[in-house]
Amino acid sequence: MLKYTKHNLSKLEEIFKELKVTIRYEKGNFQSGYCIVTGKNIVIINKFFEVEARINTLMEILEENKMQTEELSDENKEWLLKMKKSLLHTA
Numbered sequence: 001m002l003k004y005t006k007h008n009l010s011k012l013e014e015i016f017k018e019l020k021v022t023i024r025y026e027k028g029n030f031q032s033g034y035c036i037v038t039g040k041n042i043v044i045i046n047k048f049f050e051v052e053a054r055i056n057t058l059m060e061i062l063e064e065n066k067m068q069t070e071e072l073s074d075e076n077k078e079w080l081l082k083m084k085k086s087l088l089h090t091a
Contacts, residue, residue, distance in 0.1 A: 004052035008083070012058045015076050016043070019067055023058070025049075033057050036065065059087060 016023050025047040028035065034057050035044045045057055062069065062080075069080060 004055055006051055009051050009055050009058075011076075011079055012055060012083070015062075015069075015072060015080060016058065018072055018076060019069070021067070025054075034061060036061070059083065 013023055020041055022042045024042060024044045026044050027047050028044065030044070030046055033046045033049060033053065036042070037044065043058075043061055045054060049057065061067070069077065072080065
């Protein structure tokens with residue numbers, strides 16, 4: 001089962017860094033809790049989100065935007081696959 005911990009959030013942030021996508025936590029009027037700056041590889045997430053919401057939002061961004069995760073290191077690919085499976089079981 002997925003654990004919403006700061007460690008898992010850090011691991012997910014590391015994956016975005018490896019994908020060369022900058023994550024910024026800022027306040028704003030985001031309908032979905034986040035904003036993607038097109039062409040700049042920047043994701044802005046509502047800074048008031050707790051760890052669980054941040055993890056869910058980052059996972060949603062990976063899925064909905066078809067990020068090229070096959071280029072990740074083997075370790076990060078494996079971890080991400082476990083996270084996705086865990087999310088499917090909790091849904």
